[in-house]
Amino acid sequence: MIALKGRIIWSGWAKGEALVSNQPISFYGGIDPMTGEIVERGHELEGKSIAGKILVFPYGKGSTVGSYIILRLKKRGIAPKAMVNIRCEPIIAVGAIIAEIPTIDRIDISRIRNGDLVEVDGELLRIYR
């Protein structure tokens, strides 16, 4: 088990499978709010669903409407269980807070592999392998 310490954006606990993107993610236009599928053309995770995953990505990009998309995903039950960033910016931070999704940043995401079992616990990220 590896434990990393980050910074809390929205505090909480979640455990699940990591879905790792090395590219930033745009929730507005980049993710289908009805299915949770990544639809941005050419994105490394295009076609994958973020629903129920621990979503690991460097930071958010695109329109600030993205915060409301995160909320819509949560209310539909297809949001990620938690989000882990290198540097959380306002779109993701505001989305995490209004949707109440455990989120931390200042994590070296290169330590996490796709499919790892990971746990977000307050400011801690545990990787089980």
Place this chain on the structure above:
Amino acid sequence: MYLTKEEEEMLKGEYGYAAQKSMEILVALGKIYDAEKMIEIRSAQISGVSYKSLGDEGLEFIEKLAEDGKVRVPTTLNPCGIDLERWRELGFPEDFAEKQLKVIKAYLKLGIRQTLTCTPYLSGNRPRFGDHIAWSESSAIIYANSVLGARTNREGGPSALAAAIAGRTPLYGLHLDENRRPEIEVKIPKPLSGYEYAALGFLVGRLAGDKIPLFKGIKLISDEELKLLGAALACSGGIPLFHIEGITPEAKLNPKMSASEKYEVGLDEVREVYDELNDDDVEPDLIFIGCPHSSIRELIIFLELLNGRAVKKKTWIFTSRAAKNLGEKLGIIEKLERLGVKVICDTCPIVAPIKDLGIRSIATNSAKGAWFSRNLNGLKVRFMSIEGLVELAVK
């Protein structure tokens, strides 16, 4: 981050759910940007009003805030998805309008004014030089920062709403002197006019990215041109602030203002913008001005250019309720409508469910309007001068 006793109490929930949620958002933003404390704001402008972008989930969120929340500062609303008085006549879908009215009801319950315009500065929310404010809507942000010299970061709908409810925002970014300096000088080859400023803004936004530009070589520019320039800069570049030597207030205060990076705009580059924002062979279903919302002056200009000729194509002017009311008193609206022009309020071609109205192509003098019509609404577009639009409309 330092919080006052009152701010701590808000965060703990002693002022209720809405204040707590708002403070959570503001503290998180403050942490991300290393703000040392909060600063009180004088006004807020809220985007995220159209049901089209909010959906049921966004509506629910705002309704929940409205259960126990009230804004603490004068707060105005961005356009919504319908004209509140004419939506039936214009053919807006009934179910959409119903949801839209619910959104507005929730905002009103929060104590927000029903301005429904992207030009709050022409509708009674006009900040003064140096005022700290929390605004969303990129074209209004850039106008407030640049033309009025007020101070706001580029807020999104939820963070502006949070600031309005808490009456404060974290002190960082454009609230601080050191972050308002120009980062790139842009020299203009010759005097421009009207929609050429929209093209210039679109071009410079793209090349400057998020750097603050200082324009040189502009001697005369109207409020309406400043509005088009700013909207285009914010659209293509995400720029929240620009300066114009000798014209905008911060540049006037500091005549020696300069930046080390310099750029000279070529006229051929401006022309490329026209090419880029004009799809081939488009007979527009709709001709419009008013992105951002038309001022009373633009309503008058449009009427004068028509010169008594009736329009033969669907022609809409988007404006604020405030400007339309003034236009009615002056007899302008009646004259425009008699010539077949519809003057529409409370909404705009970007946030209205435009495709449901059977519109597949548009022509406009706004670079922002053209870009969003194409990229968000999937329409074919033409971008031209207001004179060109009038001639196209009467042909």
